Structure formats: structure tokens, C-alpha cells
Amino acid sequence: MRAAGQILIVLVVLAAVGAPWLAPNPPERSFPDALYAPPTRVRLLDQGLHAPFIYRQRLVSRLERRFEEDRSRPVPLRWFTGGRLATVDEAQGGPLLVLGADAFGRDILSRLLYGTRASLALALVATLGALLLGALVGGIAGYTGGLADEALSRLSDFILVLPAIYVALALRAVMPLVLPARTVFLLLTAIFVLLGWPIVARGVRAIVASERQRDYAVAGQALGAGPVRLLARHLLPAASSYLAVQATLLLPAFILAEATLSYVGLGFPSAVPTWGTMLQDAANVSLVSEAPWMLAPAAAIFVLVLAVNLTVQGTGRAPVQLLERSNRW
Amino acid sequence: MVRFLFRRLLFALFLVVAVSSSALLLTRLAPGDVTTQLGPFASAAEVARTRERYDLDRAPASQWALWLARASRFDFGDSFLYNRPVRDLIGRAAANTAALAVVALAAATLIGIPLGMFTGSRRGAAAALVRGVSLLALSVPPLLTSLLLVFIASRTRWFPAGGMTSVDALDLSWAAWLADVARHLPLPALALALPIAATFERLQAQSMSEALHQPFLLAAVARGVAPRDLIVRHAWRVSLRPICAVYGLAIGALLSGSFVVEYVTAWPGLGRLMFEALRARDIYLVAGCAAMGGLFLALGSLVGDLLLAAADPRAREAQTG
Numbered sequence: 349m350r351a352a353g354q355i356l357i358v359l360v361v362l363a364a365v366g367a368p369w370l371a372p373n374p375p376e377r378s379f380p381d382a383l384y385a386p387p388t389r390v391r392l393l394d395q396g397l398h399a400p401f402i403y404r405q406r407l408v409s410r411l412e413r414r415f416e417e418d419r420s421r422p423v424p425l426r427w428f429t430g431g432r433l434a435t436v437d438e439a440q441g442g443p444l445l446v447l448g449a450d451a452f453g454r455d456i457l458s459r460l461l462y463g464t465r466a467s468l469a470l471a472l473v474a475t476l477g478a479l480l481l482g483a484l485v486g487g488i489a490g491y492t493g494g495l496a497d498e499a500l501s502r503l504s505d506f507i508l509v510l511p512a513i514y515v516a517l518a519l520r521a522v523m524p525l526v527l528p529a530r531t532v533f534l535l536l537t538a539i540f541v542l543l544g545w546p547i548v549a550r551g552v553r554a555i556v557a558s559e560r561q562r563d564y565a566v567a568g569q570a571l572g573a574g575p576v577r578l579l580a581r582h583l584l585p586a587a588s589s590y591l592a593v594q595a596t597l598l599l600p601a602f603i604l605a606e607a608t609l610s611y612v613g614l615g616f617p618s619a620v621p622t623w624g625t626m627l628q629d630a631a632n633v634s635l636v637s638e639a640p641w642m643l644a645p646a647a648a649i650f651v652l653v654l655a656v657n658l659t660v661q662g663t664g665r666a667p668v669q670l671l672e673r674s675n676r677w
Numbered sequence: 678m679v680r681f682l683f684r685r686l687l688f689a690l691f692l693v694v695a696v697s698s699s700a701l702l703l704t705r706l707a708p709g710d711v712t713t714q715l716g717p718f719a720s721a722a723e724v725a726r727t728r729e730r731y732d733l734d735r736a737p738a739s740q741w742a743l744w745l746a747r748a749s750r751f752d753f754g755d756s757f758l759y760n761r762p763v764r765d766l767i768g769r770a771a772a773n774t775a776a777l778a779v780v781a782l783a784a785a786t787l788i789g790i791p792l793g794m795f796t797g798s799r800r801g802a803a804a805a806l807v808r809g810v811s812l813l814a815l816s817v818p819p820l821l822t823s824l825l826l827v828f829i830a831s832r833t834r835w836f837p838a839g840g841m842t843s844v845d846a847l848d849l850s851w852a853a854w855l856a857d858v859a860r861h862l863p864l865p866a867l868a869l870a871l872p873i874a875a876t877f878e879r880l881q882a883q884s885m886s887e888a889l890h891q892p893f894l895l896a897a898v899a900r901g902v903a904p905r906d907l908i909v910r911h912a913w914r915v916s917l918r919p920i921c922a923v924y925g926l927a928i929g930a931l932l933s934g935s936f937v938v939e940y941v942t943a944w945p946g947l948g949r950l951m952f953e954a955l956r957a958r959d960i961y962l963v964a965g966c967a968a969m970g971g972l973f974l975a976l977g978s979l980v981g982d983l984l985l986a987a988a989d990p991r992a993r994e995a996q997t998g
């Protein structure tokens with residue numbers, strides 16, 4: 349189970365890293381004759397076994413969004429041309445749309461691959477930020493004790509009471525609605541870090557406060573280690589397995605938060621492919637029931653969340669931790 | 678006990694005031710205000726009148742003080758979007774959200790606990806299947822579940838794909854109206870309940886199999902207690918404690934999940950109302966929704982703590998002592 353989860357995570361990361369190479373088409377390119385085109389089937393059989401090929405999809409009726417495969421001539425896939433893994437020669441056959449096309453005739457697979465990049469990058473940066481800030485605050489609170497500890501603990505307790513998704517929504521909604529993608533990235537990162545650190549800090553504080561009393565820490569202090577060295581070299585490493593668990597909880601939470609915010613129109617601009625903006629494209633119920641391939645980003649989110657959940661399985665408290673996460677996000 | 682309840686009441690009051698005040702000030706200090714809703718062709722006089730009506734001509738601090746004074750008399754101001762008192766709007770939306778949450782929690786309990794008792798006390802293919810399904814369900818957050826259910830509903834027409842009532846609901850008698858709502862309710866409730874039901878199933882299965890290995894159960898077997906009684910009367914009662922302990926968390930999860938479910942399935946609840954209000958900078962509606970949300974939060978954590986105290990004497994000591 350754990351191994352399956354880890355393999356899935358590696359695959360998702362590979363998809364994100366290799367997006368420009370794996371994507372058959374540029375993510376922003378729209379094919380005017382392929383609005384809501386169904387997935388192009390990659391075939392191997394045509395009166396005998398062939399190298400992978402497709403049939404060209406011809407638009408039959410624009411109004412009814414009806415497409416037909418041109419069975420007269422198979423179009424072979426081109427491998428390793430133009431810096432891409434697999435494409436087709438567009439002079440011979442239409443675009444290669446493995447997961448179909450969206451309302452603008454853009455390739456959903458390519459957008460999904462680039463979207464994995466954006467969503468994963470945001471979630472990773474925010475997770476790292478929340479872990480760093482949480483470890484810092486928790487370390488200081490646990491080490492110094494006293495008034496600073498009291499104030500920091502109260503602050504993190506207050507933030508922990510709030511349902512994070514509502515706070516994220518409110519913080520994002522009071523900003524101007526239309527912002528460039530880069531600004532949105534920074535803004536969402538800041539919001540996620542702000543809401544993510546307290547849970548890390550609370551655990552780190554408890555660990556540091558108890559480790560401080562242990563012999564090795566007292567010995568380190570007696571040997572003249574300053575607070576910075578003692579914290580960074582001796583006390584915080586004791587919290588590293590706790591931090592790893594928190595990372596596995598925060599990462600899916602941030603992926604979901606981005607998806608939610610973008611879905612309701614408060615995330616990235618809709619032209620930028622992320623899992624959330626692609627879900628927003630799929631928000632029109634009547635269209636999606638005819639073009640179910642628009643739900644591909646939902647499948648991607650499911651795979652990533654499942655992968656992360658599988659890797660935390662085996663620890664007995666996993667369901668409670670998952671509930672703690674969904675409690676806030 | 679009285680002291681405990683009094684402390685929780687104070688905490689609830691603090692939470693409501695803090696959450697709604699920060700929502701009010703956040704909306705006030707944000708760029709843009711409600712007058713942008715008037716459109717680009719609104720006259721200067723109209724803009725000024727609207728600003729005055731929503732006290733936007735005052736300084737933020739004085740507006741806050743005025744609002745707080747009014748809110749203490751349960752007057753939460755007017756909504757711009759609906760042109761009605763905020764109190765009526767948040768009351769109705771909160772009732773809708775509460776109905777959704779209660780049904781979802783009941784569904785999660787009724788699905789999750791029996792299944793957990795089953796998987797915790799049996800082996801074999803059926804138990805493994807339930808376990809696998811619930812592991813999958815743990816990974817499907819309400820955002821995806823509700824999208825999927827809406828998709829299925831619009832494909833199959835088995836149940837309505839969104840909303841709380843049909844279009845002609847206003848003409849219906851109250852019994853027909855209730856039946857109409859009951860037809861719309863399963864979809865959002867299921868979307869909310871599924872991950873929580875899966876959590877309950879996993880926890881119940883774990884603590885059930887732990888309870889079955891306790892010495893007192895062996896003693897019960899030795900006394901000749903029937904297998905069914907063994908599970909239901911002896912093991913289950915002991916195994917309930919961890920479930921009660923996470924009820925508070927489950928209530929919080931319902932509240933967080935309800936926003937996206939309400940949004941996707943067009944359920945006219947508190948989360949949806951707050952979202953509309955935030956986007957329009959409808960300042961008093963934002964503050965009112967936040968106050969109601971704070972009340973829900975405080976109530977949820979109170980119920981959770983009471984259940985925990987009922988299930989675990991040690992927690993009772995820690996809270997009331």
C-alpha cells in the first residue's frame with residue numbers, strides 16, 4: 349500500500365516536471381475545429397497490428413458538437429519530434445487530443461500536465477513555508493516558555509479554531525478579483541502559510557518543550573551551546589518525523605484549497621491551467637454531462653490525495669489525522 | 678459543570694464577536710466597496726446615498742462601534758444585495774446549512790458505524806471490500822464528491838442536480854414543499870457525509886478489533902455469551918470511545934466542507950451566502966454571516982467536548998476540574 353502510494357506520487361511529480369516534454373500540444377493553443385472534441389483514441393489494431401496510430405477526427409456538426417473518425421487513412425504517431433514525446437503530423441491528421449478538448453478546443457491532457465505543475469508547485473511552496481514558520485514559532489515557544497510561549501500558543505490556538513477554507517476565502521475575496529498569475533501565486537502561498545503554520549507550531553512546541561528537559565539537551569547547554577545551536581542542531585531534529593507527517597497532511601489540503609478557490613473564481617485567472625481553473629471550466633453541469641472528459645482534473649486531484657493517503661496508512665491514527673485536516677480545509 | 682458551561686459560553690461570545698468584527702473590518706479595509714455594485718453609470722448622489730446607508734462615510738473604527746452596538750440588540754443592519762435585514766437572511770441560510778449538516782452527520786453515523794462493526798469483527802472478502810471502499814472514500818473530498826454526484830444526477834436524472842427546491846416550490850403546500858426539499862437533500866448530504874462515514878468506519882473497525890482482543894471478552898466467551906451479544910452488547914460499547922472523541926472534529930469537517938458542497942450543488946446555505954456577500958463587499962451581510970459561522974463553530978466544539986466528556990471520564994475531569 350505504502351509503495352503504491354509512493355509510486356503514484358513519483359508519477360505525479362514526473363508528470364509535473366516533464367510537462368513541456370510530455371504534453372502533445374501547447375496548453376494555451378486552441379483548435380477552433382475541436383471545441384469539446386472527445387478524446388482521440390490511440391489505436392494499435394487495423395486489420396492487423398500496427399505501430400500506434402490515430403484516425404483523424406472530423407467535425408460533422410458544430411452545433412451538435414458531433415465528431416466522426418475518418419477511417420479511410422490511419423495517421424501514425426510521431427515520436428520524439430519537436431521536443432515532444434508523441435505528436436501527430438497536423439498536415440496529415442487533426443490534433444492529438446488524448447483526453448479530449450475543452451470549450452475553447454484546448455488539449456485537456458496538455459493543460460492537465462501544466463496544471464499539475466502549477467498546483468503542485470503552489471502546494472509544495474506553501475507546505476514548506478508552513479513547516480518552516482511553524483517549526484520556527486513552535487521552537488521558540490517551546491524553548492523560551494513563559495510569556496512568549498503563552499502569547500504564541502494563544503495566537504495559534506485562535507487560528508486553529510477557525511475553519512481555514514473560510515478564512516482563505518475571505519482573505520482572497522477582499523483582494524482585487526483580477527490579478528496576474530504570479531501575484532495570485534504569491535498571495536495564495538501567503539494565505540496558505542498563514543493558515544497552515546499553527547498546527548505545525550503546536551506539535552513542535554510540545555516536542556521541543558519536552559526534549560529540552562532531556563539529558564542530552566541539558567548536557568548540550570552545559571557544554572556551552574547557545575539557544576540557536578541547541579534548537580537547530582539538537583531539539584528541532586527530534587521533531588523531524590512529526591514534520592514529515594504534517595507535510596503529508598498539509599500538501600493535499602493546499603491542493604484542495606487551490607482547487608476550491610479557483611473553482612469559485614477566486615484563484616488563478618482562468619486562462620492559466622491549474623487543477624482548480626480546469627475544474628472551473630467543468631462547472632457547467634449540462635455541458636459536462638455531454639463532455640465528461642472535462643472532469644479529468646478531478647481525477648488528478650483524487651489520484652494525488654489517494655497517493656498521499658496511502659503513504660500515511662499503516663500509522664494507526666491515519667483516519668483521525670485525515671479528519672483533522674478536512675476539519676479545517 | 679456550571680462553571681464549565683459558563684466558560685464555554687464566554688468563549689462562544691468571544692468567538693462570535695472576534696470573528697464578525699474581523700470580517701467587518703477586513704471587508705471595510707479591502708479595496709473597493711459595495712458602491713461598485715451600482716455600476717459605472719451611477720450618479721454621485723446615488724453613490725453618496727449608498728455609502729451613507731451602509732455607514733461607509735464613517736471612519737472604520739466608528740462604523741465598527743456602531744455595528745457592535747446595534748448587533749448587541751440583534752440588529753445586524755441591512756444587506757445591499759438582497760435589500761433586506763441581514764438577520765432574516767442569515768437565519769434562513771443558517772437553518773439550511775444546519776439541516777444539511779445534521780442530515781449528513783446522521784448519514785455518516787448510520788453508514789459508518791455499522792460498517793465498522795462489521796469489518797472490525799469479521800474477516801473475508803466482504804470486509805476487505807468495505808475496507809477498500811472506505812480507503813478510497815477517505816481520499817474523495819467533498820469538492821470532488823459533489824462534482825461527481827452532480828454529474829451523475831445530470832446524466833441519469835435519478836435525483837435533482839442542484840438547488841434546495843424545484844422552480845415551482847413557492848406554489849406548493851408545506852407538505853409538498855417538504856417532500857420537494859427531501860428529494861433535493863440526499864445529493865449534497867451524501868457529498869458531505871461520505872469522507873466522514875469512511876473515517877467512522879475505519880475508527881470503529883480499529884477499536885472494534887481492539888475490543889475483541891480484551892481479556893473481558895474472553896471471559897464473556899467463556900461464560901457462554903452468544904456471538905451476536907458479544908459484539909453488540911460487550912465489544913461495541915467499549916469500542917465507542919474513540920468515535921465519540923472525534924465527533925467534534927467531524928462537526929468541524931461538516932462546517933468546512935459545507936461551503937464547497939453548497940456552492941457546487943447550489944444549496945442556499947450560510948457558506949454560499951457569505952461568498953456572495955464577500956464578492957459584492959456587502960459589508961453587513963459579511964459580518965452577519967461571520968457571526969453566525971462563529972456561533973456554529975462554538976456550538977460544534979461544545980457538542981464535541983460534551984460527547985468526549987460523556988465517553989471518557991478523564992476528559993471530563995480535565996474540562997470541568
